[in-house]
Amino acid sequence: MDVIGITGGIGSGKSTVSDYLRSLGYEIIDADGISRQLTGAGSPILKELGAAFGGGIFTQEGELDRKKLAEIVFCDPAKNRLLQSIVTVKVKEIARDRIRAFRETGEESVLFLDVPLLYETGSEAMCDRVWYVTAEREIRIRRVMKRDGADREQVIARMESQMPEAEKRRRADRVIDNSGDLPGLRRQIDALLEEHTGKGLTNR
Numbered sequence: 107m108d109v110i111g112i113t114g115g116i117g118s119g120k121s122t123v124s125d126y127l128r129s130l131g132y133e134i135i136d137a138d139g140i141s142r143q144l145t146g147a148g149s150p151i152l153k154e155l156g157a158a159f160g161g162g163i164f165t166q167e168g169e170l171d172r173k174k175l176a177e178i179v180f181c182d183p184a185k186n187r188l189l190q191s192i193v194t195v196k197v198k199e200i201a202r203d204r205i206r207a208f209r210e211t212g213e214e215s216v217l218f219l220d221v222p223l224l225y226e227t228g229s230e231a232m233c234d235r236v237w238y239v240t241a242e243r244e245i246r247i248r249r250v251m252k253r254d255g256a257d258r259e260q261v262i263a264r265m266e267s268q269m270p271e272a273e274k275r276r277r278a279d280r281v282i283d284n285s286g287d288l289p290g291l292r293r294q295i296d297a298l299l300e301e302h303t304g305k306g307l308t309n310r
């Protein structure tokens with residue numbers, strides 16, 4: 107059984123790739139989803155985050171204000187590291203447990219690990235291979251503006267806060283170019299699955 111990491115910058119299409127793989131029956135571990143669950147209402151991690159970043163990171167209802175937290179860590183590498191040390195460590199622990207459980211089923215399949223900050227968090231160590239999703243910069247900007255109702259400057263600032271594209275492309279095993287349409291994206295994924303499993307469109 108192999109673990110394939112899926113990563114890529116903001117708006118590259120990671121979720122779209124994961125959704126397609128899921129529709130084919132593959133199991134996906136979604137790091138962002140785990141992180142949202144871990145920081146859900148009443149979770150013990152919220153206390154740790156409150157102690158580290160102050161009460162200003164919560165909404166009036168006591169929920170985590172993710173935007174606020176993102177703003178705080180955005181321009182401050184030390185605070186960003188602090189956030190990673192509280193949340194990322196636990197996300198990785200859970201991902202590792204799920205990988206172990208999947209291995210124990212003895213199933214000869216592929217498990218996908220969708221981690222936006224795969225390289226930044228050292229998560230490639232959990233993967234046998236990495237697929238890097240990307241698209242032309244202008245296309246990514248327009249897709250994120252449309253998806254999030256964000257303005258151009260906000261999207262560019264978020265993109266530029268990430269590790270440079272060239273470095274990630276170099277480290278990845280395969281690159282998926284998502285600058286085209288959805289059928290084109292699916293064809294690339296089908297080809298990679300075929301290459302990897304030798305079995306084409308099915309995970310069985």
Ligand code: ATP
Binds near residue numbers: 286
């Ligand atoms: P983020 O890191 O910001 O969460 P992501 O890498 O998961 O983003 P997606 O959410 O999958 O990216 O894609 C960004 C937006 O672009 C979404 O609204 C998605 O529906 C759209 N999109 C993705 N791929 C294509 C495509 N090939 N053609 C048209 N729209 C696309």
